[in-house]
Amino acid sequence: xxxxxxxxxxxxxxxxxxxxxxxxxxxxxxxxxxxxxxxxxxxxxxxxxxxxxxxxxxxxxxxxxxxxxxxxxxxxxxxxxxxxxxxxxxxxxxxxxxxxxxxxxxxxxxxxxxxxxxxxxxxxxxxxxxxxxxxxxxxxxxxxxxxxxxxxxxxxxxxxxxxxxxxxxxxxxx
Numbered sequence: 001x002x003x004x005x006x007x008x009x010x011x012x013x014x015x016x017x018x019x020x021x022x023x024x025x026x027x028x029x030x031x032x033x034x035x036x037x038x039x040x041x042x043x044x045x046x047x048x049x050x051x052x053x054x055x056x057x058x059x060x061x062x063x064x065x066x067x068x069x070x071x072x073x074x075x076x077x078x079x080x081x082x083x084x085x086x087x088x089x090x091x092x093x094x095x096x097x098x099x100x101x102x103x104x105x106x107x108x109x110x111x112x113x114x115x116x117x118x119x120x121x122x123x124x125x126x127x128x129x130x131x132x133x134x135x136x137x138x139x140x141x142x143x144x145x146x147x148x149x150x151x152x153x154x155x156x157x158x159x160x161x162x163x164x165x166x167x168x169x170x171x172x173x174x
Contacts (some may be wrong), residue, residue, distance in 0.1 A: 003148045005046050005141045012040040016051055026069040032057050037116045042123045046134050049099035054116050056108035063089045063105035118168045
């Protein structure tokens, strides 16, 4: 599968705000949390043009109950990764105004929730770390052009080092 890395866009936070509104309308619980994660959530960081969203609920059952409402506004439920990541419910919106949207539905305060936020926050807080990440992403995209799985796997040691440095484990993977 071919992928591309693009320069940071000031449009990504605005697009996330629209996505947050769409997703919020799908849930009747005020306790749902919706966070912008991934590279598009880090100002100044290059990224694949994909808005990653972390959707946190008290249980996966609360997320599953909203599947019909999410599908009605264009978020396709993708169950094929549940064997590998049983703690996540995954949704894709193939085309939004700017790029694809991936929604990762998880339990709030779970390991996967905490790791995603810790990694994002570490990159946001440290421009030098963000720039190191950008150089790595560009180099790995060059080396693994056309092989998204290999690109993702090659980033794993960097992510693990950052999470270890901020006191998070990586058992569930970011």
